Amino acid sequence: MIDLDAAYLSEEHRMLRQQLRRFIETEVRPAAPAWEEAGRIPPDVFRRMGELGFLGLSMPAELGGAGFDTLGSVVFGEELGRSGFGGFGAAVTDHADIAAPVLRRNGTAEQKARYLPDVIAGRRLMGLGVTEPGGGSDLVAMKTVARRDGDHYILNGQKTFITNALSADLFVTVARTDPEAKGAAGFSLFLVEKGTPGFSIGAGFRKTGWLCSDMSDLFFDDCSLPAENLLGPEHRGFYLMMQGIEHERLSIGSQCIGLAERAVEITLRWLKERPAYRRTLWDLQAVRHEMAAISADLAAAKLLVYHAAARKSRGEDARLESTMVKALAPERLKAAVDRCVQLHGGLGYMREAEIERIWRDTRPHSLGGGASHVMLDEIAKLL
Ligand SMILES: Cc1cc2nc3c(=O)[nH]c(=O)nc-3n(C[C@H](O)[C@H](O)[C@H](O)COP(=O)(O)OP(=O)(O)OC[C@H]3O[C@@H](n4cnc5c(N)ncnc54)[C@H](O)[C@@H]3O)c2cc1C
Structure with missing residues (x-):
């Protein structure tokens, strides 16, 4: 997928991406299949993420957070999505990027002092x-x-x-x-x-x-x-809840981009290795065109996510753009991943295949946090 880091991100954002990617490759991907079986993420995973500073990214430094802007949350969501485990992204962002910011924005000094240190440290889940x-x-x-x-x-x-x-x-x-x-x-x-x-x-x-x-x-x-x-x-x-809505929509949109990036990555790897007609599936022009079209489509959605987050990070109104993100990114994700399953053949429908899980995990993004039709209603009101 297109790389927007140079155009949109600071050095700190890029370091954050590297740290998240390393953590996810070494501590999430190998362990998460067992979490899926158990239906829970163990509490020590949240404490570990707290230790690494990942649960207070959007919290101000005086509360023990990292003080990142919305682009920081987009990097966070994208990398969580790239884990390929939609449930991991959902649980972590629901805590750190959706529930906790409501407390940060509206809590009294006493409420914030009572709860936020434990929330940021991952000792208390929200x-x-x-x-x-x-x-x-x-x-x-x-x-x-x-x-x-x-x-x-x-x-x-x-x-x-x-x-x-x-x-x-x-x-x-x-x-x-x-x-x-x-x-x-x-x-x-x-x-x-x-x-x-x-x-x-x-x-x-x-x-x-x-x-x-x-x-x-x-x-x-x-x-x-x-x-x-x-x-x-x-x-x-x-009204207080609605103040966080742009952030929430961009968090969900960025997770969609991350999941789609992972789906494209593993599908390309599969296509280039899968023998067919004495060559590989990748040697079929129709297959290459399909992947090219999926990649171009997702690139447009990714650009909208980054554009909206950049506006929000600059303090500009991003209601229209973030609502468009929530309407568009989950739908593009579903369409792209469904095609990736098709390109995996029968294997794509088997529990053994990573793409099968990603496929199941793409479904909720267009329902939760405002269904796609509701987003279209809201976009129309802003036109
Ligand atoms: C995996 C998952 C996690 C969730 N996590 C949370 C959570 O942590 N906290 C929380 O509060 N909620 C959560 N939800 C709930 C989610 O926010 C709701 O499911 C969502 O808001 C839709 O509400 P509903 O399910 O009652 O569907 P309904 O409101 O009954 O709508 C059903 C469908 O009707 C259509 N529709 C609705 N309104 C319109 C409209 N104006 N125009 C055209 N069509 C329309 C849409 O297709 C919609 O999907 C979660 C849901 C899922 C699936």
Whole structure:
């Protein structure tokens, strides 16, 4: 795939890429098949990533982070994607790049001091609980409620499909606090620790892919939460959540690019070795054209990811570009990887083949974090 490092990245970004690539080649790829079997990433993997400084990349230095801009998160997402394990990328970014930044942006000094050092060190894992059984796309229809009762809030409701639900011990969630408010008004964000009375976690889901990232429901049953766990101003939760949306979309988009790069790499290797018609599959022009077209298509998606991240890193408005990324990159990934499976022949459908796992792991990116159709709606509003 095209190399955009010289055009977009600083020396620090490039060093980060090298460090991540080394870590993933030596400590993730060899171990991750066992994590897939277990349906969990062991806690010491997060602690190791914390030690290496990978879990606080977008956190400011004064909080113990590395202070990288959005391009740093794109390098992070791309390299996690290049591991070829979509579940690994999802679990790690859900913690470090999606849930933790909501706390960083909206937490009081006391909340940040209480939680962020452990979050950045990988001693405490985070999840973000937004989607509900009644529907995830129509967010303002959320039913979970929080009622103020003295110095507590009482939460009732359910969240579903929550990544890291079984492993995490700290969640950011959102509930309606003003029953009279209409639309996006009247929601608030909360920090919920595992073990809070009335808060429980389901048994987990059996997913098709992303096998090493765990997922479950969150149940709030008269959950009594200290008022100090309100995150940000009351009734402003929906808007506060949306402030991180560009970052989240670029994180997902960059993981798509990384997964696609890995798929292309292993498919090219396969095609150049696979004997056919006394030569190799790569000697067939139709096959070469197919790979050329896939590579050009993915290059365009990658360029959009980097362009959007560069705008965001410069402090410019990147709503349109990052929404286009979320609409485009997962769809291009799915199309490309499906063709790579085809080019692997029967082997592409076997559990033994890496491309088979990548294929299963490409499916969620166009669903989670805003389905593709919803992204198209949002793009249209910005045109
Ligand atoms: C692997 C995975 C991990 C996830 N992790 C998390 C997590 O950590 N936290 C969390 O809160 N949620 C998580 N989710 C949930 C995810 O965000 C939702 O699945 C997503 O928002 C879609 O909501 P839904 O599943 O309820 O689908 P629905 O809202 O019921 O939509 C179903 C389909 O209808 C179509 N549709 C919806 N709206 C429109 C529209 N406006 N125009 C046209 N078509 C439309 C789309 O094709 C959409 O896919 C995860 C999901 C998956 C699959």
